[in-house]
Amino acid sequence: MSRSTRSGNESRDRLLRKSNRLIAVLIPGALALFSAIALAAGPDGAPHWWAPGSGKVLPAYAVYANPDGHVGILNADGPVDTKGHPFFEPLGTNGRACVSCHQPADGMALSLGSIRQRWDETRGKDPIFAMIDGANCPNLPPDDPASHSLLLKRGLFRVALPWPPKDHAGNPIEPEFDIEVVRDPGGCNTDPQYGLTSSHPMISVYRRPRVVANLQYVTQTKFGAGPFVGKTGMPADRDPDTGKPLNMNMMADARFSTLKLQMADAAHNHLQFDKLTPEQMARIEAFERQVYSAQVDMGPGGSLIEEDGPPGLGPFNLRDGDKGVLGDNTTRWVIPMGDAWQKPKPGETPQERAMRESILRGQHIFHFRTFWIRNSMHLNTVGLGNPTKRTCATCHGMHMTGMDAVNGWMDIGTTNLPWAKEAPRNPWQTEDELMPLFKITCSRSVHPHPYYGRVIYTQDPGRALISGKCNDVGTIVMQQFRGLAARAPYFSNGSAQNLRELIDFYDRRYNIQFSEQEKVDLENFLSAL
Amino acid sequence: MRIALPIIAVSLAAGSIAQAREQAHLAFVACPIVQDTPTVPCWLAEYRGVTYYMGIQSDVSAEFNPPSLGHKVLVEGTITDREVCGATVIDPIKISIMPELSPECDEMRPVRKGIDLGFEPPRPPGPSNGRLAFSYPAPPPVPKPPYEPKTYVVPYDFEGMVGFRTPRVMTPALDYAQLSHAGTIEVKGYRGATLLSDGTLLKEHKGIAHERAEEIADMFRGAGLEKVKFLVTADEEAAEGGPENRRVEIKVVP
Numbered sequence: 001m002s003r004s005t006r007s008g009n010e011s012r013d014r015l016l017r018k019s020n021r022l023i024a025v026l027i028p029g030a031l032a033l034f035s036a037i038a039l040a041a042g043p044d045g046a047p048h049w050w051a052p053g054s055g056k057v058l059p060a061y062a063v064y065a066n067p068d069g070h071v072g073i074l075n076a077d078g079p080v081d082t083k084g085h086p087f088f089e090p091l092g093t094n095g096r097a098c099v100s101c102h103q104p105a106d107g108m109a110l111s112l113g114s115i116r117q118r119w120d121e122t123r124g125k126d127p128i129f130a131m132i133d134g135a136n137c138p139n140l141p142p143d144d145p146a147s148h149s150l151l152l153k154r155g156l157f158r159v160a161l162p163w164p165p166k167d168h169a170g171n172p173i174e175p176e177f178d179i180e181v182v183r184d185p186g187g188c189n190t191d192p193q194y195g196l197t198s199s200h201p202m203i204s205v206y207r208r209p210r211v212v213a214n215l216q217y218v219t220q221t222k223f224g225a226g227p228f229v230g231k232t233g234m235p236a237d238r239d240p241d242t243g244k245p246l247n248m249n250m251m252a253d254a255r256f257s258t259l260k261l262q263m264a265d266a267a268h269n270h271l272q273f274d275k276l277t278p279e280q281m282a283r284i285e286a287f288e289r290q291v292y293s294a295q296v297d298m299g300p301g302g303s304l305i306e307e308d309g310p311p312g313l314g315p316f317n318l319r320d321g322d323k324g325v326l327g328d329n330t331t332r333w334v335i336p337m338g339d340a341w342q343k344p345k346p347g348e349t350p351q352e353r354a355m356r357e358s359i360l361r362g363q364h365i366f367h368f369r370t371f372w373i374r375n376s377m378h379l380n381t382v383g384l385g386n387p388t389k390r391t392c393a394t395c396h397g398m399h400m401t402g403m404d405a406v407n408g409w410m411d412i413g414t415t416n417l418p419w420a421k422e423a424p425r426n427p428w429q430t431e432d433e434l435m436p437l438f439k440i441t442c443s444r445s446v447h448p449h450p451y452y453g454r455v456i457y458t459q460d461p462g463r464a465l466i467s468g469k470c471n472d473v474g475t476i477v478m479q480q481f482r483g484l485a486a487r488a489p490y491f492s493n494g495s496a497q498n499l500r501e502l503i504d505f506y507d508r509r510y511n512i513q514f515s516e517q518e519k520v521d522l523e524n525f526l527s528a529l
Numbered sequence: 530m531r532i533a534l535p536i537i538a539v540s541l542a543a544g545s546i547a548q549a550r551e552q553a554h555l556a557f558v559a560c561p562i563v564q565d566t567p568t569v570p571c572w573l574a575e576y577r578g579v580t581y582y583m584g585i586q587s588d589v590s591a592e593f594n595p596p597s598l599g600h601k602v603l604v605e606g607t608i609t610d611r612e613v614c615g616a617t618v619i620d621p622i623k624i625s626i627m628p629e630l631s632p633e634c635d636e637m638r639p640v641r642k643g644i645d646l647g648f649e650p651p652r653p654p655g656p657s658n659g660r661l662a663f664s665y666p667a668p669p670p671v672p673k674p675p676y677e678p679k680t681y682v683v684p685y686d687f688e689g690m691v692g693f694r695t696p697r698v699m700t701p702a703l704d705y706a707q708l709s710h711a712g713t714i715e716v717k718g719y720r721g722a723t724l725l726s727d728g729t730l731l732k733e734h735k736g737i738a739h740e741r742a743e744e745i746a747d748m749f750r751g752a753g754l755e756k757v758k759f760l761v762t763a764d765e766e767a768a769e770g771g772p773e774n775r776r777v778e779i780k781v782v783p
Contacts, residue, residue, distance in 0.1 A: 226696060227703055227752040230589075233695035235751030243753060329656035368655045372637075375599070382693040385586050385595025387563065387637075389570055389654040447628035447688070450597065 048105035049118065052090040052097030052127065055083040061315075063296055064105035068485035068527040072296035072305070073104045073213070074315035080287060086280035087287050092271025095127035098263070098284065101157070101209040101270070107293045107483025108213035112155040112494070119145070119152060132272055133158040136186030137194055137204070150186060150434055154494030156206035157270070158188065161255075161465045163201045168237070175468035176446045179203065182457065183437035205460040206435065207252050207492045213293035214318055214482050217401045218250055219259065222324025224406035231378040231406060232471075248407040252492045254477050255466045259285045292318045293483040295528050301355030302348070304528055310337040313528060318400060318482065325399040329367055334393045334402055335481075335529065337363050355524060361517075362525025366392045371512040375451040377411040377475055386450075392506075395478065402481035402529070409475040413509050414491045415460040416452065416474035421495040421505075435459040435493065442470035449473065460493055485527040499523045555581075555619060556605045556725045558627065560634035561596040564614050567640060569650045571614035572596060574604055576726075581608075582616035583624055588652045589693065590665050593622065598635055601627040603687045603731070605723060605771055615644045623772040625687035668701065676709035676783035683745060685775040687723065688733055691744050699745070702779050703752050709783035714749060715760045718742030721774035722767035733775065738763035741777045 048064055050056075058080040063070040082088035087098040101110045110128075118126040124143045131138040131147075134157060140147035150156040165173045181189045181196060188204040189195045196203060225247040229236050236245040237257040246257035256262045260281050267273040276284070292315035297303045305314035312321075312335040327334035341356040348356075372387040373379060379395055380386035388394070395410065396402035404410070413419025423433045440456040448454045449470050456473050464472035476492045484490070489497045496502035503522055507514050514522070557576040561583070564571040569586040572595045583604065584593035596602040606622035638644075652660050672679075681702040683695060706714060718738035723731045739761075746759040768774040 226700060228696035228699055228748065230696065231693050233691040233693055233699070233748070235748055238753060245752075326661055328661055330658060370654045380597065383589040383591065383594035385563075385570070385572065386597035386599065388586055388595075389565070391655050393656075447690075448630060450600065450626070450628070450630070453630050 048103075049114065049121075050088070050099050050103050050105070052088060052095065052100055054088070057081055058088075058104060062104060064486065066105075066107075066111075066295075066486040067488075069295060069297040069299040069301065069304075071105070071107045071483050071486035072294060072315045073108065074292040074319055075287075076290040076292065076319050077286075085283060085287070086276065087284045090127070090271075091276070091280070092267065092273035094130040094132065094272045096130060096271045098212070098266070098271075100128050102212040105486065107211060107486035108291060109211045109483070109487040110155065110209045111487045112153075112489050112497075115151060115155055119148070124148065130272070133160075133270055136206075137188035137191055139191060139193060140187065150206045153434060154206070155208055155489055156494050157209065158186075158204050159207050160188075160194065160202045160204050160269070161253075163196060163203045163465070165466050165468050168240075173468040175464075176470040177440045177442045177464070177468075177473070179461065180439040180441070181436065182439050183433065183435075185432055185434060186436060189436055189438075203438075203461075203465060204436070205465070207460070208489070208494050210251070211293060211480060211483060211487070212288050213291045214401060214480055215250075215259065215288050215291075216323045217318075217321075217398065218403065218480060219247065219289075220324030221245070221247055223326055224404075229407045231382050231409075232469075234467075236407060248409075249403055249477055252476050253463045253466050254407065254409055259288055292316075293486075294318055295483060295485050298355050298359075298524070298528060300349070300351040301524075302352030308340060310340040312336040312338075312400060321400045323400075326405040327393060327397050327399045329393060332399050333363075333367065334397055334399060335363055335366065335525075336399075358521045358524040359528045362521035362523070362528075365514075365518055365522050366396075366525060369512075369514075369518065371510050373510055376413075377449070377451065377471055379410050379412075381450065381471075396481065398480075400482075404478050407477075409463040409472065409477045411451075411462070411474040411476070412506075413474070414476060414495060414505070415458050415462060415493055417457040417459075419505075419509050420459050420493075440464070440470070440473050442473075446470055462492075481526065481529045484529055499526050502526075553608050554606075554726075555608055556603070556723055557727070558601050558603050558725065558731070560631065560636065561598065561600075561602045563598065563637040564616075564644060565638060565640045566614065566645050568646060569652070569654050570595075571616070571644075571646065573614065573616050573638075574602060576604075580616040582613045582618045583622055585646065585650055586652075586654070587650065588657075588660065591651070593624075594694075596624055597626050598637070599630055599632060601629075601631045601634055603627060603723065613647060625689060625772075628688050665697070672705060672708065674709075676705075678780055678782045679705055679709075681779040681781070683741075683777040683779065684772065685721075685741065685777070687721070687731070687772075687775060688737065689775070690741065691748060695748075698779075699748060699752075702781060703749065703754070706749070706754055706757065706781045709781065711754075711757055711781045711783050713758045713760060713782040714746070714754070715778075715780040715782065716742045716746050716749075716762070717778045717780075718745070718761075718763040719774055719776050719778070720763075720765050720767050721772070721776075722769045723771065724769055730769065732767040735765055735767075738765045745777050745779065 060075050060079050062073045090097045102108045106114055128134050129148055134151055135147045136150050164175050184190045225245050227245050237248050238245050239258055248254040248257045256265055263284050267276050294315040296305050296314055311317055344353055370389050370391055373390055374387035398405045438458050442454040458474045461473045463475040490502045500523055503519050559574040559576055562573040564573050571585055572583045574581050586595055603625040606619035609618045609620050611618040681698050683698045718741035720733045720738040742761045742763050746761050
């Protein structure tokens with residue numbers, strides 16, 4: 001089947017009807033609760049952007065259109081009055097709030113489509129384009145699209161990190177490698193004020209905002225969170241409030257592992273705001289811990305959240321699911337489908353039937369299709385052998401989210417050459433490569449990197465900028481799989497513009513040799529999450 | 530002569546036993562080979578014209594963790610008369626992935642008729658049959674007072690440092706140190722040397738005993754034992770023997 005079952009622009013009435021139908025099967029007494037539920041996306045082009053300080057109420061359940069159907073945002077604690085709420089108010093000096101980069105319509109992340117739309121609508125004046133990190137470098141001319149090219153083309157914000165790295169107490173860590181700037185299209189890494197040779201040496205890398213939803217899964221400490229990191233043996237981060245070990249699966253480089261530390265960092269570095277009060281932190285954390293995000297329908301491909309639907313799909317199942325469980329793929333599948341959709345249902349359209357069969361096949365591929373996983377740091381080094389014959393679900397093993405079950409930074413080649421996306425040079429090429437490029441030279445005092453040797457070229461050293469470890473170069477903490485259709489592009493560096501490009505990356509990287517049908521099915525499955 | 534014969538016979542017998550033992554023990558460095566099967570791959574290595582079976586792909590907590598293409602492997606073990614995947618089984622076996630890159634080690638043998646495991650692997654390549662990647666034995670009972678000094682031994686691969694297996698020893702040692710409010714932890718590192726079957730003595734690099742001991746002490750500090758006094762020592766003599774010489778001893782003194 002083709003991907004023609006994706007929804008196009010649907011009418012608001014149709015979406016309302018669909019929403020009411022879904023509510024009716026989901027929530028007893030749904031009509032009484034209708035005031036708490038809203039169709040918050042405008043399929044006819046009505047604004048879906050949640051502006052900081054708008055003071056609106058975020059309903060208990062809201063659905064928003066995306067290219068594959070709709071994503072649902074579920075507030076398990078009920079409607080959220082955003083007036084005065086620190087997640088939604090522009091507390092900082094640049095007009096941003098947390099919601100600026102964690103938009104409900106984008107599955108509580110930020111899609112490239114939304115970024116471009118905001119540029120067009122505000123002529124680059126929206127706070128998300130603040131020069132601090134919404135530009136390739138703060139000293140570039142504002143309002144010029146070229147200054148914001150990484151945000152406008154890849155959805156990437158600048159993350160400036162000290163070099164050499166510092167531990168949580170602020171003490172410098174002696175890195176196991178030297179770093180050299182090979183290419184710096186944004187100009188920040190070679191800038192005398194912001195770069196590596198400045199008085200406060202910094203390295204700028206460019207990354208996508210992550211999902212602020214389903215965080216009960218992301219921050220769980222029930223499984224895989226011990227005093228030592230399961231993949232490296234090194235000490236794990238501990239919660240400064242409790243002293244207990246954390247799972248370190250939240251940020252791309254795991255530089256902070258609690259919501260409080262992350263929000264304090266974001267307030268300072270993204271909102272240009274001095275300090276959140278304990279009360280503000282508590283309110284933000286309370287909101288973040290109760291919000292769930294997942295795709296709820298596939299447009300003409302049908303609902304994903306009917307009462308007898310798959311137990312792994314939709315935000316309601318996420319709310320009710322077991323948190324902190326490693327999928328065993330017999331009783332607890334990573335993404336369970338149960339007995340749903342095995343047979344045609346009365347009233348099911350051919351498009352719905354076709355999509356559901358495709359999603360089921362995609363789920364099967366995700367769990368069963370073996371391929372050789374090779375030369376991936378912190379996967380092939382943790383006892384499975386190199387190569388190891390396994391499936392997608394091997395690494396993406398966390399029940400309901402497809403995250404890693406233990407501290408999950410891993411190098412699959414998204415930022416390291418030769419696998420990272422690079423514009424090939426030739427005499428006819430008109431577009432320069434967007435991403436910076438660094439040369440890493442590992443010290444003779446440590447073993448060479450087992451797959452790259454002592455010299456590594458990377459667009460983003462990832463975790464290594466925090467740990468200083470040669471073996472961590474290019475390792476990125478894997479993300480949750482939910483609400484994918486709402487938040488393209490993918491990977492930490494936005495190098496996959498859509499899910500097909502993401503699948504193609506894996507196909508190329510691991511020589512999987514997916515058939516066209518397998519790619520379509522896997523894409524539909526991922527879109528349905 | 531009647532007396533002498535048995536003595537000679539005894540010494541001949543003793544000699545042949547020693548020779549047999551020597552033959553049974555094997556230590557060599559070679560490229561690992563992946564032999565695919567209809568289920569999980571076997572890991573093989575060739576030495577002096579014989580193909581040996583090292584083990585299979587299983588999961589993180591398995592006793593045998595396979596080596597890596599792109600690197601040579603040090604094999605230390607005992608030859609058996611069993612065969613798996615068409616190769617002679619070495620059991621028990623200890624392998625070490627050699628740190629330097631060896632791109633010539635790149636052989637993957639496809640599935641072939643007649644080459645199979647001959648048993649059901651504990652963990653298939655796809656869905657896990659319920660076996661989790663981390664299925665460690667149940668932890669020992671929590672120690673009760675009075676707390677006595679207790680020793681833990683961290684084993685190492687050849688030239689190895691802390692890795693994914695280290696927490697299996699470190700976590701109980703840390704737990705005991707916290708439980709007993711340890712005032713001192715003695716950490717002593719050792720350096721090993723392996724006599725290969727071809728007569729080559731393979732020594733770990735000088736200084737590794739100290740590096741290991743310091744790394745272990747840092748791990749304890751990083752895991753929260755900031756107030757404990759660490760006595761870090763090292764024995765840099767390369768003790769000739771097996772994997773047991775590559776170790777760090779931790780003595781938790783309450």
